Amino acid sequence: MSLPYTTLPRRWDVLVAGGGTAGAIAGIAAAREGARVLVLESQGSLGGTGTNAWVTPLMRNVSGGVNLNRGLTDELKARLLARGDGAVDKNGNDNWFNPEALKYVLEVLLLEAGGEVLYHTSVVAPVVEAGHIHSLVVHNKGGLQALEADVFIDATGDADVAAAAGVPFHAGDEDGLHQAMSLRFTLAGVDLERLCTFLAEHGQWQESPRFMHFWMVWGKKSSLEPLFRRAVVEGVLEERDGDYFQAFSVPGRPGELSFNCPRIRADLNDGADPWHLSGAQTDGRESIERLIRFCKTFLPGCGQAYLGSYAPMVGVRETRRIVGDYTLTLGDILDSRKFEDAVCRNHYPVDIHSVKGGAKLLHEREGTAPYFAPDAYHELPYRCLLPQGVENLLVPGRAASSTFEAQSSIRVQQNCHSMGEAAGVAAAWAAREYGGTVRRVAGMALRERLRALGANV
């Protein structure tokens, strides 16, 4: 790093780069283990994709009727439920939440644990000496500053720190293409009762206005497909608007729907490329104009609706994936492979939002592999969080060490929570007992500790 920067006189045990889905939880977990923790976040709130890309609800990750992610995830749900910002449907699905409230809940949990956060601060580069990160150079209103710590957690989702530190990584599929990005938005002022009735009459029954989920994807037998076709013929929608359309109600926000779309143009698929990211904002807003017009014109109950908000962050599903001490593969998932140093259990399917067309939800071995039994799950080892070539760095979240297909399965939020919790505990131990060397943390002891903290591992 040749640019001049000042080094802050303070020092932390653990620095977390990115206070998102995995990073916020990692910060809380490390602080609870007694570490001095600072979370560095480029946005003005915690939660990352779950809050600032407005990704709600949490995807279900259940096996044999049991939720596979517990620990801090349970605490988040309990706090959200107590505020009226979480909800449980009649099937026991407790994954509905209000992203705006989650920002506050995460912040309170971090501060209660004694952790600190520095918002509006982007990590620029690590200072690395002989495979050991010495400090992170950040940029914020104070200019360029270096912050020192014993252990670092790269929870940027894009492995920004790891990549800059020289850790090998993969990105995209065999052609270097990434999963599609989406710019989520909300529609407010919706008469949800009326919309529920309409949807029920059109083949998509809803439990109640509190628990709504409706969708349309070309060729996937959605009952709403004829409506979309008409909208395309009438010039309200473009063909690509039907590549993926999905909406949910949001606890604590009556009259509002959150949309898991629009899908961004296929040529803008790299969330680690600033030009693609910026293009995704403009392309997304253009598509949202069409989608809102469609809802107001074609969906009863939406006539008086208006744009609630654009998600501040573009939703990025996959960019860089580090090469770690273990790389999780599709085979591990389909064979329901278990590991002694497991830190996370998963039964969410392979779910690739391909820019090559269509959504590949389940792998071709569906039905025959052990993974498809209702009580099956596979595990993810601690070693997936350990980047090759650097001794005091952990990488939880969607950038953990996995193949393109495996990543599409483990990337959902509750798994990122579990990985974040494991990384936080391990970082605190490494700082306290092992001079920062994360490989000296015994995976099996870590697993025992996570179990004691309520994790399902």
Ligand SMILES: Cc1cc2nc3c(=O)[nH]c(=O)nc-3n(C[C@H](O)[C@H](O)[C@H](O)COP(=O)(O)OP(=O)(O)OC[C@H]3O[C@@H](n4cnc5c(N)ncnc54)[C@H](O)[C@@H]3O)c2cc1C
């Ligand atoms: C459109 C979309 C729909 C999805 N749908 C669902 C769903 O319905 N349910 C579900 O469970 N999962 C869903 N997912 C998957 C899931 O939300 C993400 O995989 C997960 O949230 C990623 O968590 P993460 O911690 O790895 O990254 P993030 O949550 O993105 O966190 C990264 C954080 O790091 C910060 N950051 C990045 N770079 C820097 C830097 N250089 N300096 C400082 N800060 C930085 C970011 O601002 C962010 O806060 C969806 C994802 C997308 C994109």
